[in-house]
Amino acid sequence: MQQKVSTLEQQAATTRLFISSRKVVRAGPRLVLLAVALFFCLPTLTYADATWSIGPDRVSLSPTGAQAPGTSYTVTGYVKNSGGTTFSGFVNYEWDYSINGGTSWNYWTGSFFSYLDAGASKDVSQSGTVGAVNGNSYSFRLCANDGVTQRCATTASITPTNPTFTVSSTGGGSGGTITPPTQTVTSGNTTTFTVTPGTNFVASVSASTGCGTGTLSGTTYTTGTITGNCTVTASFDLPTHSLAAAASPTAGGSVNCKVDTSDVSCGDTFNS
Numbered sequence: 001m002q003q004k005v006s007t008l009e010q011q012a013a014t015t016r017l018f019i020s021s022r023k024v025v026r027a028g029p030r031l032v033l034l035a036v037a038l039f040f041c042l043p044t045l046t047y048a049d050a051t052w053s054i055g056p057d058r059v060s061l062s063p064t065g066a067q068a069p070g071t072s073y074t075v076t077g078y079v080k081n082s083g084g085t086t087f088s089g090f091v092n093y094e095w096d097y098s099i100n101g102g103t104s105w106n107y108w109t110g111s112f113f114s115y116l117d118a119g120a121s122k123d124v125s126q127s128g129t130v131g132a133v134n135g136n137s138y139s140f141r142l143c144a145n146d147g148v149t150q151r152c153a154t155t156a157s158i159t160p161t162n163p164t165f166t167v168s169s170t171g172g173g174s175g176g177t178i179t180p181p182t183q184t185v186t187s188g189n190t191t192t193f194t195v196t197p198g199t200n201f202v203a204s205v206s207a208s209t210g211c212g213t214g215t216l217s218g219t220t221y222t223t224g225t226i227t228g229n230c231t232v233t234a235s236f237d238l239p240t241h242s243l244a245a246a247a248s249p250t251a252g253g254s255v256n257c258k259v260d261t262s263d264v265s266c267g268d269t270f271n272s
Contacts, residue, residue, distance in 0.1 A: 061140055061158060067130045069160050076125040077142040098139050130160045162187040167211060167223065168231045169193050175201045175236025178221075185226045190214075193221045193232055201236040208233075 061075045124142070139157040167185050169178045176197035185191045190212070196219055197203040205221045207214055208231045212224015221232065 063158070067158055067160060068163050069130050071130040072127065073130060073158055074125055074127045075140045075142075076123070098141075130158060165210065165226055165229045167191055167226060167229070169234065170231055171234035172236070174198060176203055176234065178205075178232070178234035185223075187226060189226055190223050191226065192223070193234075195219050195221050195234050197236050200238060202239050204235045204237070206233050206235070207231065 061073060063071070063073060067073070130138075137157045137159045164184050164186050167183045169181055171178050176195065178196075179194050183191050183193075193205075195203045195205060195216065203216065203219075205214065205216050207223060210228030210230030211226060211232060214221055214223040214232070221234075223230075223232065
């Protein structure tokens with residue numbers, strides 16, 4: 001894991017390195033005097049063995065398991081001074097998370113200045129929201145760095161899971177059928193229905209809010225992106241046609257046509 005150091009720790013580390021270099025004569029008298037001044041002016045940092053107990057009882061995540069995108073979570077833990085002396089100084093800590101158990105860790109950083117007696121602890125926490133990538137598992141860990149040692153504790157994981165919705169179908173009758181009657185669909189996906197018109201019937205399909213804008217190709221209706229519970233409705237109608245009949249010449253008579261559900265018949269009347 002990549003080591004990350006806060007500005008305050010960089011300053012402390014630089015000071016320690018600078019003071020340890022005051023024995024170098026080549027640095028010149030001004031450098032030596034500045035180092036001595038810093039030595040007496042800066043607070044003394046006693047780096048005890050600051051760590052914490054490993055285990056889910058010490059670092060916890062709420063909630064855990066499968067959660068819908070946008071769900072808030074909080075991961076909590078504490079830094080404990082398990083050394084034999086009082087710790088005085090900055091403790092830099094990180095809340096890290098990895099995706100699907102990967103070795104690449106993303107992180108939030110923080111630090112606190114504290115006087116921790118031997119055995120004392122400091123609570124730390126981090127909140128966030130579940131991402132939108134369905135199926136990705138996020139594992140969290142807490143790492144602390146007292147300027148000498150970094151230790152990490154891994155805790156539970158949380159998995160974003162998109163909600164599911166019920167998509168129902170209706171319609172049909174003697175004019176045709178639509179199947180299946182219901183489907184369970186994960187949010188953000190599409191689904192299909194089979195629309196079969198009866199003989200001489202023509203199908204059309206509409207959908208309620210939540211089903212998106214779908215398309216009918218042949219006998220397959222594909223919904224749009226599912227965002228909620230919704231209904232797909234199939235309608236079956238007989239086609240309509242325009243029919244015009246005229247006698248020629250009109251002085252010779254007239255033509256009358258009769259239309260029923262399956263046939264068109266026309267008869268003529270002659271003028272006497």
